[in-house]
Amino acid sequence: MRRVPLLPTLLVLVAVAIMISLGFWQLRRLQWKEALLNHYAAAQHASEAVEWTSEGVNDTMLYRRAHLTCSAVIGHSSIAGRNAEGQPGMGQTADCSLPGGGKALVVLGWSKQPNAATAWQGGDVRGVIAPGPRLVANPPLAGLEPNEIPDPSGIPNNHLSYAIQWFFFAATALVIYALALRKRLSRD
Known part of the structure; x- marks a missing residue:
């Protein structure tokens, strides 16, 4: 055996x-x-907007409404994205310098063409914090169409x-x- x-x-x-x-x-x-x-679902419905400061934002702030001041645009680019109706296209972005230091990526709005918002040179931005982190402008800026609003339900x-x-x-x-x-x- x-x-x-x-x-x-x-x-x-x-x-x-x-x-x-x-x-x-x-x-x-x-x-x-x-x-x-x-937490993300609750953040979507929070009544107060958070301030995007020179220290940036952390993951606990994702999907919250936020505000920042872009004191200078360092560069423009575009990323694949969808508009508010779900059509594919390009999210027009700006790399912003913030007052007091720090940087932020802002998705200004949507367009079918890349680099459609190179004339935008900064200012106040309101929107929703998306992963990255990046601030998706709502309302859109620079004459662009609205982006699809970041939604955690797709995670x-x-x-x-x-x-x-x-x-x-x-x-x-x-x-x-x-x-x-x-x-x-x-x-x-």
Whole structure:
């Protein structure tokens, strides 16, 4: 009668333990992501706008209405974006110097053409803080069309499916190893 091989069994058990721990880690990430998405949803409806200062903004301010003063435009560019109706095009951006130092990226508005807002040279900007961070102007500036307003509802929360995958991988590894062991031990 043959014995259960020690090293392969140990390796499979360690791999299964790692997969199970990754599954539980994804469950913790699920709770974290739900709290973050709830925070972002509440930020969208906050009544007061925050001030974008020379110190910048942090992730807790995302999706809040904000205000900044662009004292000088350092450069213009454009990024892929959508307008308020969902049509694809270009978000016209300006890299701004802020009073007291610091910089901010401002999405001035939307256009079908790149570099459509190079004449804008600064001023007061109101809008919504988007990831990046960048301030998406609302209302748009420089005669541009409105951008799509940043919305956290599009942020995926796949952590439950990832957790289920890790648990499934662990169970599959155990079943495959058990079948291999059974075959090996039945030959003896």
